[in-house]
Amino acid sequence: MTMRLDYLSIFPAYFDVLDISLLGKAAVNGLVEVHAHDLRDWTHDRHRTVDDTPCGGGAGMVMKPDPWGEAFDEIIGTEPDSSVHVIFPSPSGAPFTQSAAQELSSAVRIVFCCGRYEGIDHRVIDYARSMWTVHEVSLGDYVLNGGEVAALAITEAVVRLVPGFMGNPESLAEESFSAGQDGLLEYPLFTRPVSWRGLDVPEVLMSGHHGRIAKWRRDESVRLTCERRPDLTDSDFGVPH
Numbered sequence: 001m002t003m004r005l006d007y008l009s010i011f012p013a014y015f016d017v018l019d020i021s022l023l024g025k026a027a028v029n030g031l032v033e034v035h036a037h038d039l040r041d042w043t044h045d046r047h048r049t050v051d052d053t054p055c056g057g058g059a060g061m062v063m064k065p066d067p068w069g070e071a072f073d074e075i076i077g078t079e080p081d082s083s084v085h086v087i088f089p090s091p092s093g094a095p096f097t098q099s100a101a102q103e104l105s106s107a108v109r110i111v112f113c114c115g116r117y118e119g120i121d122h123r124v125i126d127y128a129r130s131m132w133t134v135h136e137v138s139l140g141d142y143v144l145n146g147g148e149v150a151a152l153a154i155t156e157a158v159v160r161l162v163p164g165f166m167g168n169p170e171s172l173a174e175e176s177f178s179a180g181q182d183g184l185l186e187y188p189l190f191t192r193p194v195s196w197r198g199l200d201v202p203e204v205l206m207s208g209h210h211g212r213i214a215k216w217r218r219d220e221s222v223r224l225t226c227e228r229r230p231d232l233t234d235s236d237f238g239v240p241h
């Protein structure tokens with residue numbers, strides 16, 4: 001089953017990068033189909049206007065609903081279809097998580113709507129919710145100039161989970177934020193040379209003693225998680241289960 005990805009943006013060139021690297025390979029072997037669209041193609045005035053001043057006053061500009069509606073009609077259609085997932089990256093969205101990426105990796109169609117300026121007229125999101133499955137998602141508590149970079153990050157998190165995309169699926173299982181690690185951060189990784197600029201690989205990892213190695217890795221994951229992500233630890237005991 002091919003996953004179709006559409007990107008609506010006033011800077012569609014952001015998505016040229018999807019033709020290379022891992023994503024390019026997925027596109028080549030028919031797993032993923034990518035279409036980027038310039039929102040201005042659905043404007044009709046000489047200046048190809050996509051924004052206007054906010055009703056009720058306030059600083060900055062808001063993206064007009066009209067171009068979005070016409071683009072939706074052409075790109076997605078005018079009939080409701082809950083199998084279409086429409087994503088609005090936004091600072092006011094719900095935190096994007098690995099489980100959300102996992103769910104989206106089985107979608108047949110995902111449409112990314114990249115907001116610019118101060119945001120998009122809210123009726124665009126309300127309309128989209130009446131037609132498709134909408135996700136307003138945040139990548140973190142910071143503000144980007146537009147949704148394009150967030151759309152690329154979400155795309156990578158999702159497409160790498162599409163069955164048949166990753167060379168060796170085992171590497172997916174071992175990662176942080178995947179079920180296998182109980183939501184712990186990944187332990188530190190090492191490879192050869194054993195000694196590098198006066199820094200040595202921890203001896204336990206060279207011992208060949210698998211039980212000790214597993215314990216060292218678990219202890220490191222717990223230590224790192226408690227240090228850096230107290231929010232991921234269980235408040236009762238301060239140590240993740």
Ligand SMILES: COc1cc(COC(=O)c2cn[nH]c2)cc(-c2cccnc2)c1
Nearest residue numbers: 090091115119138139140143144146147
């Ligand atoms: C500058 O103001 C913005 C920026 C962005 C781009 O996304 C992010 O900055 C982001 C995403 N995760 N963390 C930050 C989106 C909107 C927006 C879109 C739709 C509805 N409402 C607002 C507004």
